[in-house]
Structures are given as structure tokens and as C-alpha cells.
Amino acid sequence: MVNSFNKYLKDNKNTSDSLTIKQEDIIRLTKKTRFTNEIVEKALEGIIIPFPNFSSFKMESQEDWDTLSDKYGDSYQLYIHSLRFVNELLVMFEITEDINYLNKAKEYIDSWIEFSTNNDGSNMVWYDHPTAQRIQVIIFYLYLAQNKLEVDEKLFINILKYHSKFLADSTNYRRNNHGLMMDRSLMILGNILNNTEIFNIGYYRSIDTFWHSYSYTGLHLENSPEYHNMVTNMYIELQKYLSRSGKTYGKTIVSYLNQATRLKNVFTKPNKIIPSIGDSGHGSVKVNKEYRNFVDYAAGLSIIQKEDNEYFLTFISGYSSITHKHFDDLSFNLFYKGKDFLVDPGKYSYSKHPYRNYVKSYKGHSGVFINNENYEISDENRLNKHVYTEHHFENEKYILIKGRNSSYSEGDISRTIIFIKAEQVTIILDEVIAFEKISVLHNFNLHHKVEPIKMNDSSYKLVSGNVSLVLTQHDGDSFTKVVGDKNTKPYKAINSVVFNEVIETTQLKNTEDIEGNQRVFKLFSIHSEKHSPILNLDKENCILNVSISSNTYIINI
Numbered sequence: 001m002v003n004s005f006n007k008y009l010k011d012n013k014n015t016s017d018s019l020t021i022k023q024e025d026i027i028r029l030t031k032k033t034r035f036t037n038e039i040v041e042k043a044l045e046g047i048i049i050p051f052p053n054f055s056s057f058k059m060e061s062q063e064d065w066d067t068l069s070d071k072y073g074d075s076y077q078l079y080i081h082s083l084r085f086v087n088e089l090l091v092m093f094e095i096t097e098d099i100n101y102l103n104k105a106k107e108y109i110d111s112w113i114e115f116s117t118n119n120d121g122s123n124m125v126w127y128d129h130p131t132a133q134r135i136q137v138i139i140f141y142l143y144l145a146q147n148k149l150e151v152d153e154k155l156f157i158n159i160l161k162y163h164s165k166f167l168a169d170s171t172n173y174r175r176n177n178h179g180l181m182m183d184r185s186l187m188i189l190g191n192i193l194n195n196t197e198i199f200n201i202g203y204y205r206s207i208d209t210f211w212h213s214y215s216y217t218g219l220h221l222e223n224s225p226e227y228h229n230m231v232t233n234m235y236i237e238l239q240k241y242l243s244r245s246g247k248t249y250g251k252t253i254v255s256y257l258n259q260a261t262r263l264k265n266v267f268t269k270p271n272k273i274i275p276s277i278g279d280s281g282h283g284s285v286k287v288n289k290e291y292r293n294f295v296d297y298a299a300g301l302s303i304i305q306k307e308d309n310e311y312f313l314t315f316i317s318g319y320s321s322i323t324h325k326h327f328d329d330l331s332f333n334l335f336y337k338g339k340d341f342l343v344d345p346g347k348y349s350y351s352k353h354p355y356r357n358y359v360k361s362y363k364g365h366s367g368v369f370i371n372n373e374n375y376e377i378s379d380e381n382r383l384n385k386h387v388y389t390e391h392h393f394e395n396e397k398y399i400l401i402k403g404r405n406s407s408y409s410e411g412d413i414s415r416t417i418i419f420i421k422a423e424q425v426t427i428i429l430d431e432v433i434a435f436e437k438i439s440v441l442h443n444f445n446l447h448h449k450v451e452p453i454k455m456n457d458s459s460y461k462l463v464s465g466n467v468s469l470v471l472t473q474h475d476g477d478s479f480t481k482v483v484g485d486k487n488t489k490p491y492k493a494i495n496s497v498v499f500n501e502v503i504e505t506t507q508l509k510n511t512e513d514i515e516g517n518q519r520v521f522k523l524f525s526i527h528s529e530k531h532s533p534i535l536n537l538d539k540e541n542c543i544l545n546v547s548i549s550s551n552t553y554i555i556n557i
Contacts, residue, residue: 266290434516
């Protein structure tokens with residue numbers, strides 16, 4: 001098999017083009033962080049840390065560029081071939097002007113070129129994300145090396161051109177955050193190579209990807225608050241880059257970006273931690289917290305919140321992209337008085353590890369599911385709406401949000417979340433229509449610091465430190481308590497709060513068998529001990545009567 005990179009460099013080695021890189025051509029891949037010193041010190045010794053907190057390996061020969069890790073899966077090779085650790089060396093050189101950092105960066109880049117021209121390597125050598133990131137590192141290096149190191153200009157011009165060829169190829173492109181990374185690099189390459197065609201591919205494609213990737217509210221559609229922040233920041237950085245050369249994304253996109261930036265004030269928890277929805281971690285962000293309710297039908301994300309007692313609930317029902325999507329529809333998270341009570345299990349990693357499969361699956365989410373299996377997720381949901389937010393309603397007394405999952409062939413499920421504002425009572429109404437005999441699971445995944453204390457068969461007190469809530473099942477059925485087990489397959493009740501690590505937690509489950517052609521309702525509530533609700537559902541007329549102390553609420557479902 002011919003190495004196309006090697007062939008391209010040989011076929012074009014006599015190029016007559018010249019290369020000039022200016023300050024305004026640079027978008028730095030990373031800035032100095034608390035991890036930079038360790039990564040750089042190790043790199044000077046020939047020890048590679050591909051990404052912060054990843055395990056390291058010794059780079060002793062060309063073959064070491066193919067170093068694999070079962071623990072991190074493809075992510076390990078992805079970050080190796082992104083040359084992220086080289087970027088850390090360049091950042092330190094820019095800060096200190098210590099030539100040793102630049103020389104070491106040159107050594108690694110030269111080594112990567114030799115490896116990639118003589119070996120096919122893993123599938124991460126030429127893949128969207130690492131290719132887009134790597135060329136930014138190489139451009140940053142070439143900028144810093146001007147008048148300081150001897151550089152084979154013709155070789156690097158062809159390296160830049162080959163990368164632009166790969167990045168411009170539509171067969172390598174997906175309209176997601178990886179695609180935007182590719183477009184960003186193409187715009188930079190187009191300017192450096194003085195090639196308008198290359199620039200325009202990145203520019204116009206990134207506009208198309210923007211409209212594909214954001215909803216009418218300005219929320220990014222990749223099912224993850226963390227990726228919303230990351231992609232929005234990328235677009236903002238690109239708008240700044242464009243403006244340096246008198247270009248722009250235009251007033252409409254800039255307006256949406258401003259709106260997208262403000263949304264993090266809404267979807268971040270009161271403790272300023274990102275909720276672990278989809279492939280989000282548990283990072284903290286600087287926000288001016290806004291306590292307003294939010295519903296986005298395209299993204300399938302709803303947020304109910306109240307500043308009193310720091311009440312914060314997220315509800316997932318629907319999606320417009322399968323990127324970073326988990327089997328989490330009709331699930332919810334609940335934060336109260338500074339404590340997490342019900343949570344998503346996190347992302348663990350991007351590997352194929354069984355832990356990753358677990359946290360993505362229905363098993364780790366506080367939702368309602370049929371026959372103990374994942375439902376089908378598809379990009380077509382953007383159009384066919386098999387899973388969707390059906391409607392919402394809010395007045396001064398309560399807010400109601402209803403979602404539906406019609407992805408199962410055996411039955412149809414809907415879940416309605418109701419929040420009574422004055423008493424801060426959360427009501428969950430699940431409706432299941434069985435097309436055939438099915439088993440239905442109502443799952444409640446607790447934060448690992450929450451201790452569930454049984455009050456009776458149908459109620460548990462959920463205790464976190466000095467804060468508590470009561471979870472009640474209102475139809476007389478009982479809960480099953482599941483204690484976490486991360487060592488024995490099938491795994492039970494595990495959350496991932498740190499990348500590539502899991503912790504055991506506890507789940508409360510309610511299960512029921514339903515015969516075919518039946519319609520069944522199930523009511524739960526979450527409340528303080530002070531405000532225990534009495535619920536009466538008129539199934540025929542779909543009216544819920546709620547009594548809390550001396551207050552009565554009549555709610556059309």
C-alpha cells in the first residue's frame with residue numbers, strides 16, 4: 001500500500017512557493033495551564049504525556065508514535081498525533097524564550113514527519129481531529145522558528161498543502177465539532193498559503209456547520225453543555241481571527257454567538273459546575289448564574305430552576321444529533337441546596353471500555369425504559385421526532401414539561417415533569433402504552449454521596465450531608481435498592497466523576513410488567529419532609545389534583 005503522504009512530499013519536493021507566517025495567522029491550540037509545567041518537563045526528558053492526567057510513555061524510537069493504551073482507547077493515539085504535548089513546549093518557549101523548548105519541539109516534529117512518511121501508523125494519524133489540531137501546532141512552530149532555527153521551507157510548505165488537501169476533502173468531513181476544527185485549520189492554511197480557495201472551503205463550510213449545529217435558542221446540538229461551551233468558544237475565537245483581516249461571520253451569527261455565550265449562565269448548576277449531560281465532564285466555569293427556566297425543543301433539553309434553595313433540574317427528551325448522545329431520554333438530574341441528588345453517570349472516556357458502554361446506556365440514567373434495553377438512536381430524529389419534547393406550560397404556580405419516547409417497537413413512553421414553585425415539590429408522571437407484553441423500568445440514579453434511607457416500601461429519604469429530600473412512589477409499589485458494583489459484570493450503579501475512573505453509587509428502581517394493549521400511569525414525587533404531597537390522577541380526563549398542606553393545584557396533564 002502506497003503511503004500517500006510520502007508520495008505527495010516526493011512528487012512536490014521542487015515547489016517554488018515561499019512561506020511567511022505572521023502573528024495574525026496564529027490561533028494557539030492551548031494556553032499555559034496548571035498541567036503545562038509537568039508535560040513540558042517530561043517532554044524534555046523524552047517522556048510523553050499526550051493529554052493532561054493521561055499516563056505517560058517513553059519516546060525512544062519511531063515505533064513509539066504507535067504507542068497504544070487499553071485504558072484510554074483511541075483517545076491516546078488521537079492526542080499523540082495531535083502533537084498537543086509539542087504545543088505545550090511552544091507555549092513555554094513563547095513565555096520564556098528558552099531555546100531548549102523550541103529545539104525539543106523541532107525534534108519531535110521532525111520525528112513525527114519521519115514516522116508518518118515511512119509508516120501508515122494507527123487510524124488516528126490521518127483522522128479529522130488530530131489532523132486539524134496537528135497542523136495548527138506545526139504552523140505555531142514555524143512562526144516561532146522564523147530567524148531562530150533552520151527549517152526546510154519546501155518540505156513544510158508541502159506538509160501544509162497535504163494537510164489542507166486532507167482537510168478540504170468532503171469525505172473526511174462531518175458537521176460537528178471535529179469538522180469545525182478542520183475548517184479553522186483550513187482558514188489559517190488558506191491565509192498562510194495565500195490560497196483563497198482553501199480559505200473559502202473552511203469559511204463557508206464552518207457557516208453551514210454553524211446553522212446545522214445550533215438551535216433557535218443558541219444552544220449547541222451535540223447533547224453536551226461542555227461541548228456547547230467548547231464549540232461556542234471556537235466560533236468566537238474564529239470571529240476574532242476573521243476580524244483581524246477585515247472579515248466576519250456577519251451580524252446574525254455574531255448575535256447567535258452572543259446568545260450562546262449567555263446560555264452557559266442558564267445551564268450551569270448553582271455551584272457553577274457543568275451538569276454531566278451527554279459527554280460532559282464535571283468542570284467548573286465562570287458564570288453570572290441566571291435562574292430562569294429554559295426549554296429547547298430542538299435540543300431536547302429543559303431546565304427548571306429557582307434561586308431559593310438552589311433548586312436546579314435538567315430534563316432530557318429529544319435530540320437533533322447523535323454526536324455525544326447517551327441513551328438518556330426522559331431522564332433528569334436534580335441539584336438542591338448545594339448538593340447533587342440525581343445525576344447522569346458522566347462520560348468515563350471515549351474508549352470502547354465496558355464502563356463507557358455502561359455510562360452511555362439506559363442503565364445509568366434516571367429515566368423510564370422498556371425491556372431493560374437501549375432504544376435506537378438515529379440522526380434522523382432531527383426530522384422524524386421519535387423522541388421529542390411534546391409541550392410545556394408555565395404559570396405563577398407551576399411549570400410542566402412533557403417528553404415522549406416512541407423509539408421502542410414494543411411500546412410508547414411519555415414522562416411529565418411538574419415543579420410546584422411555592423413548596424418546591426417535583427412530580428414525575430410516567431405514562432406507558434404497551435403494544436405487547438413488556439417490562440418497564442423506572443430508574444433513579446443517585447449521586448455517590450447520597451445515602452438512601454428506607455422510610456417504607458414506597459418512600460426513601462435521600463440524604464446528602466445535612467440536606468435531605470424524600471422520593472415517593474404514589475401507587476403503593478415498592479422500590480428496589482441497588483448497591484453499586486464496579487468489579488463484576490454486569491456492572492451495577494456506577495458513576496464517572498473523573499475522566500477514566502468510576503465510583504460506585506446507589507440506585508432505586510421500580511419495575512412493572514404490563515400486558516399488551518394497556519395504558520399505565522405511574523406517579524413519583526421528590527419533596528422535602530415538610531411538604532409531602534397528596535396526588536390524585538383522573539386518568540380519563542388527564543387531570544392531576546395535588547394537595548400540599550393547605551394548597552391545592554389542579555393540573556391538566
